[in-house]
Amino acid sequence: MRPTPSLFLRPALAAIFLSALPLHAQEKTPSWIWDKKGGADGQELHIRKVFTVQGGEKVRLSATCDNEMAVFVNGKKMAASKEWENPASVDITPALVKGNNLIAVKAVNRGNGAAGFIAKLVIEKEGKKEEIVTDASWKVSAKGGKDWNTSATLDDSGWASAVPVGLAGEGPWAGQIKAKTLDNVADVKEPEATPVAAIKVKEGFKVELLHTVKMATEGSWVVSCFDDKGRLIVSDQYGGLFRVTVPAIGGKPEDTKVEPIPVQLGEAQGLCWAFGSLYAVTNSGKYPRGLYRVTDTNKDDVLDKVEQLRQFAPAGGEHGPHAVLPGPDGKSLYVVVGNQTPITEMSGSRVPKHWAEDNLLEPPLVGRGFMREVMAPGGWVAKTDKDGKEWELVTTGFRNQYDAAFDKHGSLFTYDADMEWDFSVPWYRPTRVCEVISGGEYGWRSLSKKWPVRWEDGLPPVSDIGPGSPTGVSFGYGTKFPAKYQNALYVADWSYGKLYAVHLKPDGAGYKADFEEFITANPLPLTDLSVNPKDGAMYFMIGGRRVQSGLYRVTAVSPAAPAPAPEAPPLLGLRHQLEAFHGKQDARAVDFAWKYFGHEDRLIRFAARIAVEHQPVAQWKDRALAEKDPRASLTALMALCRAGEGDKALLGPVLDSLDRIDFSKLKGLDRETYVRNYQLAFARFGEPEEAVRAKVAKKLGALFPTKEPWLDVDLAEVLVYLKDADFLPKAVAILETAPTQEEQIAHAKNLRLAKAGWTPELRERFFKWVCLRAPLLKGGASFPMFMADLRKDAIAGLTEEEKVKLKPILEAKPEVKGPEFDYAGRNFVKEWKVEDIDPVLAVGLEGGRNYENGRNLFGATACFACHRFGSEGGAIGPDLTSVAGKYSPRDLLVHIIEPNKEISDQYGQLEVTLNDDSKVYGRIMNLSGDKLMLNTDMMNPDAVTSVDRKRIKAMDQSKTSMMPPGLLNTCKDTDILDLLAYLLSKGNKEDPLFK
DSSP, X not given: OXXXXXXXXXXXXXXXXXXXXXXXXXXXXXXXXXXXXXXXXXXXXXXXXXXXXXXXXXXEEEEEEESEEEEXXXXXXXXXXXXXXXXXXXXXXXXXXXXXXXXXXXXXXXSSSOXXXXXXXXXXXXXXXXXXXXXXXXXXXXXXXXXXXXXTTOXXXXXXXXXXXXXXXXXXXXXXXXXXXXXXXXXXXXOOOOOGGGOEEOTTEEEEEEEEOOHHXXXXXXXXXXXXXXXXXXXXXXXXXXXXXXXXXXXXXXXXXXEEOXXXXXXXXXXXEETTEEEEEEOSSSSOSEEEEEEOSSSXXXXXXXXXXXXXXXXXXXXXXXXXXXXXXXXXXXXXXXXXXOOOOOSEEXXXXXXXXXXXXXXXXXXXXXXXXXXXXXXXXEEEETTSOSEEEEEEEESOOOOEXXXXXXXXXXXXXXXXGGTTSTTOOOEXXXXXXXXXXXXXXXXXXXXXXXXXXXXXXXXXXXXXXXXXXXXXXXXXXXXXXXXXXXXXXTTTTEEEEEEEEEETTEEEEEEEEEEEOSSOOEEEEEEETTTTEEEEEEOOTTOOOEEEEEEESSOOOOOOOOOOOTXXXXXXXXXXXXXXXXXXXXXXXXXXXXXXXXXXXXHHHHHHHTSOGGGTHHHHHHOOSHHHHHHXXXXXXXXXXXXXXXXXXXXXXXXXXXXXXXXXXXHHXXXXXXXXXXXXXXXXXHHHHHHHHHHHHTTXXXXXXHXXXXXXXXXXXXXXXXXXHHHHHHHHHOSSHHHHHHHHHXXXXXXXXXXXXXXXXXXXXXXXXXXXXOOSTTHHHHHHHHHHXXXXXXXXXXXXXXXXXXXXXXXXXSSSSOOXXXXXXXXXXXXXXXXXXXXXXXXOOOHHHHHHHHHHXXXXXXXXXXXEEOSSSOXXXXXXXXXXXXXXXHHHHOTTSSOOTTTOOEEEEETTSOEEEEEEEEEETTEEEEEOOTTOXXXXXXXXXXXXXXXXXXXXXXXXXXXXTTOOHXXXXXXXXXXXXXXXXXXXXXX
């Protein structure tokens, strides 16, 4: 249904269009037609038109429908549609007979209102063309009757004449269906794999398209592996398995050979060749979800036997079972499963099984409610033997990690998914590369309950990547790439069409990483990649969700010799010693691990804590409560809260131990862990007695605010739980002045459940934010519903008397004022130009800069709307967290002042030209079948326009940046210096905001 202008009735359309005509041909304009009654919801209308051909004519029919349509020619169904915006085009010549022919259409209206139908038919013979278009000569009937769609000689004199509604290009359809659209509909393209010319690859490399997958017979490929003979095995997401023999490097792509594998198995999302067999992980309804082994029993080089080694619970969808890969020990397999499939039965677990949600305040904000019933631990990785008999849980807490790969030191890496519906809320986490660490917990929780990276009971990523849809993962080992790229980890992003090269750098007991775009195109829905050790090339595929598939090969222009193995992290050996105690009880574990509770490396502390958590609590409880070293005490108390099995008797001793720690002497992450331990103590052991509550509230309330934004959010959560009244005015003030919407929302999320300390003035200020400011903020698809949940919970805490007093605010409509972000209190200073930069920078950034003002300016100039910095900000523009290592202060200012001067391929918008020459501007965010979804407003992640790929004439990088100019025009010289200092300080240990 389309909005109805006053001059036109709301239609449900069934449309037939002609092929494009040459410029010299005479063209007719068809009318929208229906019957005189209009259309009610579910109304069916039958439409007929008889036309004559003499023989030898070529006739093309193109059709579309709003809402449903079936088109018949002489009784043969030629087209059907449920999408009126996308006309279908078909050559109907084979269905025609000499003499009279019948076009018959069955159209169905959805929604109340009148309906419309439009048609255009072209008949071509010997260079001459004739057009037939919809007008009053067409016949319509509500019932149709016998032979209505098969007989051109049917007596239809009792049918009514069609009623014209308006001409093509007019009315409620004008935005999508124009007169030119009707002429160009036959130019609609059949789906094709992304051409190599449209793919940008790193200099020094070459991409070949080896095979365009036949959708009808080969499907849409999503996973691959190489067998022991260097042949690729692939799976259709909704169909079977195929074996692909690729041509030698330098050979012809058309020599690529695709053969179905004749077994009853497919719809796999994980494949690997190991122990002389093919292993597959299925994720569908046709083949029960699980791990399978496929073998060649008679040694004729044809796989013929399928065994299910382990069946998983029948839940998962696209968040279910994914990858399978050989372990580095040569004896095992590792299986990767997303967060919708429960953990299968395990023989052992390196993860302590006392996981919980561990959020202090309930209820969570629900939003769209996706996976609201799924509780911890989330996505998991398990190890099993080659026969799938013994299973050990390795790691938990991922969202939807699709694939994984081992490095040369036996460390496993994966690429975990974000939740794009959660853009611009404080619990949003971008896609990220993670090391899959023994006993690990990565903090996924449903809805608004996800753990932030600052909580030390979870593990941090190796690197945040940004918004996307993670798919295949592989190291470059075995390629003949340059050394840097042989040792890189490659991770594929399906939605944005990026293959990233991630360069790992040893860091303590783990890794940090830099990443770069290696291959990119729009669209390039990458699904998987594999290295063929036989030829030293990398192979990748596009496809998935019935998107057109293709197989590509990547080679180095100048092949290189094998590269030496990269260095291992210096503390990796110690971490492995600690991890040897994971999953088992060992009398040596506590004494060995305890020495590292106060270690400076977070991963060492984590490994030590997990080792101790596997031991009986009675063996180490008193030692944890008596620990004197502050950092070691924080680790020990976290272990006790988690492993204490909810023993309420432990609450008092744990609080007493925390009370001995001098918060003022803690730094960095230790301050976060101090507050986190209070959260865990109350979440695990329950509410304290009144005297204890008052004592703890007084102590923690005196710390608030700390001037560390996210530490203050966690501290506020504890104070709300403790019903502290004194901190409330300070928290409301932060809510009103915080420079980012994430920080504001985080405080509002806490304050909505506060019970104590409210005054009429504070209530009014809080609800002005809830009712008048929050609705103007922007975010992902769940954002409006999150804000509605927040409002509902906040109002539920009001008394009836308060509801009456606040009624004017509760019923007020937010007033939209220009830009979505608040520039209140900032006046125009000057229109900054590049030539103004050098005098400003001459002052220098060293010393005396106001980082807090810099952060406030990052919000006031709308930078946080689009750019992520640290743990907050938008996801449409580049992540600026590591900008200090990439740009000088001057270069950074030039990019801000002249956003169109150099537009990043990664974040530039596309100019999409449709076949009617209309244009759509934006970034591809998602795909489904032939649909491309583009974000058209970088300040609004939910502003998405759908485009049919078949209607696209051209796609080019836009010369206009999505970033608006003039963002610094409210800044003084000193403001610009503070902003630069803030942006360039990330990682500076002397910076008080980041230490």
